[in-house]
Amino acid sequence: MPRGVDAAWEFNELTVRTTLLFGCAVVAALGCAAWYAHGSAAPACDSNETQGQVYRVLHEQFHMDSVFLHDVSTTSGGYFSGAHDCAGEAAEIRGNVDAADLSWRQVHYRVVRSDSSEDPDVTVELGGATPFVKQPEQTFWTRLRTFF
Numbered sequence: 007m008p009r010g011v012d013a014a015w016e017f018n019e020l021t022v023r024t025t026l027l028f029g030c031a032v033v034a035a036l037g038c039a040a041w042y043a044h045g046s047a048a049p050a051c052d053s054n055e056t057q058g059q060v061y062r063v064l065h066e067q068f069h070m071d072s073v074f075l076h077d078v079s080t081t082s083g084g085y086f087s088g089a090h091d092c093a094g095e096a097a098e099i100r101g102n103v104d105a106a107d108l109s110w111r112q113v114h115y116r117v118v119r120s121d122s123s124e125d126p127d128v129t130v131e132l133g134g135a136t137p138f139v140k141q142p143e144q145t146f147w148t149r150l151r152t153f154f
Contacts, residue, residue, distance in 0.1 A: 040086075048119045049126050051080045051092035056117050059128040063115075064096060068132050072099040075113070077141055089118045095136055106138045 049056045057075060064070045076095045083090035092115050097108035112133030120127045 046088070046119065047086050048083065048088055048090050048117045051090050051094075051115075051117065052078045055124075056090075056092075056126055056128065059117075059125055060113070060115055060130055063128055063130040064113075064132070067130065070096070070098050073097070074099050074105075074108075076105075076110070077139070081114075083117075089116060091116050095138070096132070097138075106140075108138065110136050110138050112136050 057078075060075065061073050064073050074097050076097070078092060078094035081091045081093050094113050095110045096113045097105075097110045100108065113130060114133060115128055115130040118127045
């Protein structure tokens with residue numbers, strides 16, 4: 007091979023490697039920025055820390071002891087949002103009673119990331135009676151389709 011062809015090949019190979027390295031660095035920087043932004047966002051409606059606070063508020067303010075939350079969903083707020091509005095159903099668990107026979111009530115709550123403590127700030131509104139509706143089991147594909 008002539009000397010000029012080798013030099014051109016080496017230059018193209020170096021350009022490709024440099025572009026790939028730069029692209030990986032940009033993707034890593036964007037991933038770190040997204041991770042940092044999500045760290046300051048409010049926790050999700052169905053997270054353990056949020057539901058723990060909802061249970062605590064339902065017990066302290068509404069005198070509900072053994073609480074079961076059902077059909078929790080996010081009504082507003084995104085992945086990076088500082089607050090989430092959530093809805094669901096709540097009932098007090100009683101022994102030997104079918105879930106459909108429990109007294110279900112609507113629950114609306116708002117989750118905000120707390121600056122003063124590790125636990126989020128949660129405000130809860132307890133609504134009227136609602137019938138129990140068993141949710142169909144979601145497969146991976148049905149959950150994936152909700153994002154698109």
